Amino acid sequence: MFRPLSLALTPLALVLAACSPAEPQGEVKPRPALVVQPEGADTLMDIFPGEVRARYEPxxxxxxxxxxxxxxxxxxxxxxxxxxxxxxxAEDVGLELDAARARLASARADHRLAASELERYRPLVDRGVVSRSQFDSVESRFQAAEAQLKQARAQMDVARNQAGYAVLEAPDxxxxxxxxxxxxxxxxxxxxxxxxAVDGDREVRIDLPEQDIDRFQVGDEVTIELWSRPGDTFPGRIRELAPSADPASRTFEARVAFDNGEVGAELGQSARVLVHGGNGADALSLPLSAVTADDGDAYVWVVNPDDLTLKKTPVETGAYHAERVPVLAGLAADAWVVAAGTQVLRDGQTVKPVDRQNRPLHLNGKGGE
CATH class of the missing domain: 2.40.50.100 (RNA polymerase II/Efflux pump adaptor protein, barrel-sandwich hybrid domain)
Structure with a gap:
């Protein structure tokens, strides 16, 4: 008799069990956060890849x-x-040279004939055998033959040079x-x-973006590093800047000179040109990954050293560089800033600070294990 009642109560028991309070979960552990402190803006570097080239490349x-x-x-x-x-x-230039020789020979024959005729007429005009007008005609023919001879000699020189130009020789x-x-x-x-590529001085060819071209001038000091010798840097200076941008890449070619005798760089080697990009003595800099933007406004996550909680802190930034960004305002020099995973953080979140080797950091005695 009581079995049907028991079956009817079973769904109600399940509903009441589902509505009962859940057991309390364990406390969420602070997540590790890579943190760094800002560096001075004088450490900012713009890096431009380049290639070792000869200074003179005719x-x-x-x-x-x-x-x-x-x-x-x-x-x-x-x-x-x-x-x-x-x-x-050289077939065509050879034929032209032969033609020039023939013209020169003809001009010489005409010149000899005109000269001898002039010599015969000179005593005749003095004795009155021939008229003065006849002598003038003979003298004019001689002068014309003399001019034609000069012209033929010049044409011969040109043809001889043209024949020599058929061979391209190295100038250096x-x-x-x-x-x-x-x-x-x-x-x-x-x-x-x-x-x-003429022997002698070597330099590095780089391309500069058009938005930053006003920052550079001929004579600016830079640092050069060869890919084959990482860590070894050499002083250099900008020797030449292109007056106009390349129509395809919209970049400006620059030539950076350095002492090749000391460096020993070879043609075609890859190199990097490092340009200091400081933004004033009071400016700081952070890694690019530490700065986030919200509706166009830049901010960073600053760790409170007292309780290890995060605070969303607006900052004013300068022009972004290859690996770092200058922070002009809004950040203290001794602040600890989260440098990775900023997109998953929230205001007031508790973190466990670590360094780049994943070692715990102690901020004012807080943090660590």
């Missing part, structure tokens, strides 16, 4: 147009001054940095065939 080209018959060097070859680099098909000792033409190619006069 573009070599033929002075006449034609078809390249032979290419005698390639990229990376070391050449000496006067060494042939490439040759044009150096290394072929680029090759822009090949055997069988027809090139115009002045079209670049090779780029020569």
């Amino acid at each position: 573009e070599l080209a033929f002075r006449i147009g034609g078809k390249i018959s032979r290419r005698l060097v390639t990229v990376g070859d070391r050449v000496e001054q006067g060494q042939p680099l490439a040759e044009l098909n 000792n150096g290394v072929i940095a680029r090759r822009l033409a090949e055997a069988g190619q027809v090139v115009a006069a002045g079209q670049t065939v090779f780029v020569l």
